[in-house]
Amino acid sequence: MRTAIDDSLRSRRRTIETAALVSRSIGLIYTIVYVAGVGSWAPPHISSGMQVVCWLGIAAMSTANVLAWFGRRRPQSRWYSPFSAVQIALDTLTIVAFVVVSTRETSQATWPLLGLTITIAAIRHRLLGAVLVYLVTTVAFAVMAPESARHDIAFVAGIDLMLAVITGTQSTAFSRQLLTLQETRQALHHQAHHDALTGLPNRSQLAEYAASRSGQPMAVLLLDLNGFKQVNDHHGHAAGDQLLHEVGVRLRGALGAGGLADDLSDDGRGDLAGRLGGDEFLVLLPDADADRAAQVAGRIREAIRRPIRIAGDREVTVGVSIGVALRPAGADTTLDTLTAEADGEMYQEKRARNLAA
Template identity: 65%
Template sequence: MQTVIDDSLMSRRRSIETAGLISRSIGILSTGIYASGLTDYAPHDLSAGMELACWYGIVAMFLSNLVAYFARRRPGSRWYTPFSALQVALDTATIVGFVVISSLEYPQTTWPLLILTIAIAALRHRLVGALAAFTLTSTAFLLMVPDSPDHSFVIGIGFMIAVITGAQSAAYSKQLLTLQEARQALHHQANHDSLTGLPNRAQLAEYAAERTGSTLAVLLLDLNGFKQVNDVHGHAAGDLLLHEMGVRLNGVLNPGDLAGRLGGDEFLVLLPEADAAKAAQIGDRIRDVIRRPVDIGDGRQVTVGVSVGVALRAAGSDATLDALTAEADTAMYQDKRAPKLAA
């Protein structure tokens, strides 16, 4: 399932990276104090292996913080997941190295630190990440500290922590994804017509407002013969017809153009940066596709026409969408009466 990137997910990712930056900064400071031997926090005469582990850990945590910094700045980037995995790898290697060397050379009990790597992996990569971290840390401890009496604790507690934290993280991620999908569905419903799937008035108004002051062509469309389809074949057939009109409108527009439904059998098409020639060209395309027969089921077909009214806004003009729509509405009714006048 594709991950939906919205504000709530990006906020969660930023929180994770912030927590990582803070915790590693504390880790760098604590490790530096430990390696200095200036306090009772650590033995005054560290072995060469422990000194190496400490300085490697400081470097690894610093690199992880650099990655976290860039991941926090761009939580929606396609590189976020690889960056996250890299941080888990560096954190795991740092903690495993410290635990193994301290277990071999000092009487301190440090293996509970391995749980931290499992929790970090669970937070970032859910159950799969937690189990992978548990497998790596447990295997490393068993192989590299073979004489430790704590093997059963490392495996038992590590596995329980992996399952608990991984399952909780997976459940939270699933809940978050469900909420994201619900929010997107509500946003779509609020901005789109349920019958045709086209943008509604609100979305059209927002689209036009974003282009205030720029060149804009507005085409108002009104179907000819739609009422007869409803009267003869029923409203279900009329709904099928409207849906098909929405599909056809989207099919003839250029990238950046927008078609929406105002209601009933009226549609509005917005053409940014379009002049009269382009508006006329799009209008001709629309007339051509609208008049093609529409299959309404049971082998029945209906045909409708369309009247098109055009309004143009020049660059620098402050004409609103409502004003342009009213102008296009006047032109549309002139287009609708034109055949009768000709007759």
């Protein structure tokens, strides 16, 4: 069954989490070096408040890295978005605490780090995320910054607002482009594997599905409509197209499917109905024996012989000839061979019907 996200989105999420792991690990190293007082840029004496902030930051970054590792391993998980939001919260808390305390206790200008949280939020949650984090960081800096830094608040707020708008809108535009590409890709995939008239799987998808069941028991039903040519001749090709579409709907119903699925299976058992072309259809019944194939064939005959409404209030009735071929477990019989066998059986049934008529 197809997952909720496609390969392109899965790859993007893994890239985001990889970047988060690497950049946050760099932050961890710098924080450890800072709290240890190593290097000329670290103060010789670190206050107890700064030590608490640094160690809490180390814990928060380590926790966020665990979530990033999970997100990289399971980008399709339903927990991905919540864990991503938690990472943003942890990163924001860490950086805001560090900037506020360092501004209070040192002369270093650490406020540019606030822009880092905004950029991270933009990458993960687009414009909305960037704006929310901008508001949080700006309010926090304005409320908790020392009196000596009050004159910088307007400047910091303006710079960070521009950063939020630029990164947020670009990330939103990229996400929309990615969504459009996903939809286009899904549409092309559907077109390549489904019959445009009936919406049923086409020959290519039938072959792909049969190949995935190689060596397993399977029944193949080949269907050919009786009376379809007369409908085309008397009512026109548009009516014939309507009839074929309705036959596709009834085939899915006969297999127990409530509607058209995007995956290869039309029901819980894995039965699949497809159109070969013209008025020929093929039904694949994995793990089916002769009795079950006969039961399904009976349901199909009953479904198709019911009157079909075409253009206007006109109704037509068609029948169906069905040939059945069986593959036992362990056999390597191909779909082409099974279809040929079913075609022979179907021809015999159609010939007997014509003789009887």
